[in-house]
Amino acid sequence: MTQPLVISIDAMGGDHGPPVVIPAVVSATKSLPEDVRFLLHGDETVIAAALAKHRDAAQRVEIRHAERVIAMDEKPAQALRRGKGTSMWAAVEAVREGQAVAAVSAGNTGAMVAISKLILRMIGDLERPALVTSIPTPSGVTTFLDAGANIDCDAERLVEFAIMGEAYHRAALGVAKPTVGLLNVGSEEMKGHEEVREANRILREGRIDLDYRGFVEGDDITRGCVDVIVTDGFTGNVALKAMEGAGRFMVAELRSALSSGLMATLGALLARSALLKFRERLSPPPAAPLLGLNGLVVKCHGGASERDFAMAIRLAVDLARSDFSAEIERNMRRLPDALAEPAPAPTIEASPTEGAAQGASE
Amino acid sequence: MTQPLVISIDAMGGDHGPPVVIPAVVSATKSLPEDVRFLLHGDETVIAAALAKHRDAAQRVEIRHAERVIAMDEKPAQALRRGKGTSMWAAVEAVREGQAVAAVSAGNTGAMVAISKLILRMIGDLERPALVTSIPTPSGVTTFLDAGANIDCDAERLVEFAIMGEAYHRAALGVAKPTVGLLNVGSEEMKGHEEVREANRILREGRIDLDYRGFVEGDDITRGCVDVIVTDGFTGNVALKAMEGAGRFMVAELRSALSSGLMATLGALLARSALLKFRERLSPPPAAPLLGLNGLVVKCHGGASERDFAMAIRLAVDLARSDFSAEIERNMRRLPDALAEPAPAPTIEASPTEGAAQGASE
Numbered sequence: 001m002t003q004p005l006v007i008s009i010d011a012m013g014g015d016h017g018p019p020v021v022i023p024a025v026v027s028a029t030k031s032l033p034e035d036v037r038f039l040l041h042g043d044e045t046v047i048a049a050a051l052a053k054h055r056d057a058a059q060r061v062e063i064r065h066a067e068r069v070i071a072m073d074e075k076p077a078q079a080l081r082r083g084k085g086t087s088m089w090a091a092v093e094a095v096r097e098g099q100a101v102a103a104v105s106a107g108n109t110g111a112m113v114a115i116s117k118l119i120l121r122m123i124g125d126l127e128r129p130a131l132v133t134s135i136p137t138p139s140g141v142t143t144f145l146d147a148g149a150n151i152d153c154d155a156e157r158l159v160e161f162a163i164m165g166e167a168y169h170r171a172a173l174g175v176a177k178p179t180v181g182l183l184n185v186g187s188e189e190m191k192g193h194e195e196v197r198e199a200n201r202i203l204r205e206g207r208i209d210l211d212y213r214g215f216v217e218g219d220d221i222t223r224g225c226v227d228v229i230v231t232d233g234f235t236g237n238v239a240l241k242a243m244e245g246a247g248r249f250m251v252a253e254l255r256s257a258l259s260s261g262l263m264a265t266l267g268a269l270l271a272r273s274a275l276l277k278f279r280e281r282l283s284p285p286p287a288a289p290l291l292g293l294n295g296l297v298v299k300c301h302g303g304a305s306e307r308d309f310a311m312a313i314r315l316a317v318d319l320a321r322s323d324f325s326a327e328i329e330r331n332m333r334r335l336p337d338a339l340a341e342p343a344p345a346p347t348i349e350a351s352p353t354e355g356a357a358q359g360a361s362e
Numbered sequence: 363m364t365q366p367l368v369i370s371i372d373a374m375g376g377d378h379g380p381p382v383v384i385p386a387v388v389s390a391t392k393s394l395p396e397d398v399r400f401l402l403h404g405d406e407t408v409i410a411a412a413l414a415k416h417r418d419a420a421q422r423v424e425i426r427h428a429e430r431v432i433a434m435d436e437k438p439a440q441a442l443r444r445g446k447g448t449s450m451w452a453a454v455e456a457v458r459e460g461q462a463v464a465a466v467s468a469g470n471t472g473a474m475v476a477i478s479k480l481i482l483r484m485i486g487d488l489e490r491p492a493l494v495t496s497i498p499t500p501s502g503v504t505t506f507l508d509a510g511a512n513i514d515c516d517a518e519r520l521v522e523f524a525i526m527g528e529a530y531h532r533a534a535l536g537v538a539k540p541t542v543g544l545l546n547v548g549s550e551e552m553k554g555h556e557e558v559r560e561a562n563r564i565l566r567e568g569r570i571d572l573d574y575r576g577f578v579e580g581d582d583i584t585r586g587c588v589d590v591i592v593t594d595g596f597t598g599n600v601a602l603k604a605m606e607g608a609g610r611f612m613v614a615e616l617r618s619a620l621s622s623g624l625m626a627t628l629g630a631l632l633a634r635s636a637l638l639k640f641r642e643r644l645s646p647p648p649a650a651p652l653l654g655l656n657g658l659v660v661k662c663h664g665g666a667s668e669r670d671f672a673m674a675i676r677l678a679v680d681l682a683r684s685d686f687s688a689e690i691e692r693n694m695r696r697l698p699d700a701l702a703e704p705a706p707a708p709t710i711e712a713s714p715t716e717g718a719a720q721g722a723s724e
Contacts, residue, residue: 218603241580
């Protein structure tokens with residue numbers, strides 16, 4: 001007999017809470033194998049009532065009562081102080097205690113990052129978790145991080161993101177040697193601010209086992225010229241939301257363009273199913289894992305629908321079955337060496353390596 | 363008799379140079395009034411040859427020979443050192459000398475910013491020019507800056523951009539009191555890095571005559587909830603290119619969705635003209651003015667087509683006829699006061715104002 005695979009769920013998180021989360025769990029149980037089971041953290045009475053009509057699902061669920069909930073506008077520091085005993089805290093704690101392989105929540109992002117970091121701790125010497133997301137491209141997906149967990153990022157953080165993102169892409173998508181790019185405002189070496197230029201230098205040195213391809217630009221995110229694109233959480237969050245907004249605007253424009261005139265309307269009716277497929281393909285992914293933790297945490301967006309939350313659960317199951325955490329750990333071991341000053345002068349004998357140009361070229 | 367309105371053009375700039383620029387000038391002369399005339403800077407022989415077949419246009423053009431051209435990958439510092447005598451330098455110099463009301467170039471952006479700043483100098487105490495662009499929204503356009511002229515921006519730069527962008531929106535679009543937002547990763551006051559929080563504080567203080575509405579997010583760029591959106595040139599450039607890439611991806615996806623299956627193809631044929639209108643509406647603007655200079659400079663994108671460059675010329679003419687520079691100057695006078703420390707304690711008597719919370723709340 002195989003061990004059951006248990007997913008720990010914050011049943012109260014998100015804009016909607018149990019009315020969305022519980023039906024999502026019920027729907028997920030239908031498509032996931034028998035060995036996937038759930039811990040639901042939150043108000044016992046509410047959860048039990050919502051499960052009453054679903055006997056099959058209820059048999060795969062264990063309810064853990066949690067008295068309190070972290071509010072969507074609570075600050076991270078506040079969430080850390082008073083988080084114990086909340087449904088989110090309990091959901092993450094179950095992962096640390098080995099009772100579940102992953103935690104899923106649609107709650108407050110900042111609180112979730114802070115609580116996960118405190119409870120699970122970072123892998124090795126990693127500093128902060130990163131939110132990773134997948135963007136559709138003509139040929140597949142771009143793994144994009146940080147999606148907004150880290151506002152201020154120095155060069156070391158960006159290098160960490162490159163390692164985490166590459167390991168994630170390999171584990172989640174089965175690409176043996178993913179290519180990596182650093183987001184910048186141009187492809188020339190002298191472009192960008194100090195942090196990206198320094199991260200570029202470290203990655204170029206090649207002491208980390210990464211297929212690093214240099215700088216990429218904003219329009220490369222949907223182009224698929226590299227597998228993994230790395231940026232700070234401020235730029236990443238703005239770029240993702242800008243693309244999401246552009247997508248929404250385009251769908252609205254398209255709808256209005258297609259309803260002007262009889263022929264256009266007729267055309268749109270005929271092309272209806274093709275257009276639906278198009279919209280489907282462009283919806284932003286509803287969930288993103290937090291990378292770099294000793295344990296798997298999946299963040300579902302706050303306004304998630306039942307379908308979105310069910311997708312987040314399936315993502316957690318898929319990731320739990322992959323070995324991306326081990327991949328990250330393996331690469332992290334190379335980090336301290338990579339961050340060392342380039343080409344230190346050997347004491348006994350000078351090695352005839354190609355001298356790394358260190359000076360700023362301007 | 364009215365004075366002619368002269369536009370000074372870098373005929374050699376951009377990826378294509380004269381083969382695109384000269385036909386664009388010829389086409390612009392056809393739609394612009396008789397009093398609009400041109401100074402063309404660049405290789406006299408090449409320009410004269412290209413104009414030979416267009417006698418009407420040639421009569422409204424004066425050629426100024428320039429021996430050299432600034433390369434597209436030249437660094438700003440290098441362009442400043444060896445820029446004198448190039449077509450770009452001469453085009454901007456004609457504005458300073460009052461021979462033209464605006465300069466237009468599709469050349470190297472960094473070089474153009476540096477050269478324009480050196481030759482024309484900034485208005486008042488402004489520090490750096492900003493590239494401003496217009497993004498379509500359901501109800502009109504968003505004025506968005508900085509589009510990439512300034513990679514590192516402190517709070518004062520962001521406040522300057524707010525002043526310049528607001529004045530530009532009023533002058534270019536005739537909106538009496540444009541609303542202004544600051545791009546961030548969330549709308550709550552505690553969100554974002556120090557620079558945006560500090561700029562938010564200065565703008566909130568209300569000592570500058572702006573209708574400031576606080577933080578906006580990436581998806582607000584195409585939503586039109588405020589007229590002017592301000593950010594640093596790194597984030598701005600990435601967001602614009604990300605949206606452009608998303609647009610290109612969507613059009614490609616749409617085309618493929620609409621060609622799958624007979625009904626979809628039939629539908630697409632019928633909706634063809636509506637789809638063309640849709641694409642038209644979504645093309646990114648081909649030209650952007652550099653704000654904050656004592657003189658008008660319009661930057662056309664490097665890969666500009668003949669049609670794009672003609673649009674840049676028309677933009678220069680429209681802006682030359684507006685009074686946006688005077689608008690910027692008027693607002694700039696309020697800046698030193700606005701940047702002063704909030705609510706300085708009076709020496710004689712304490713004023714019973716609501717104490718501005720200055721401490722970080724975390």
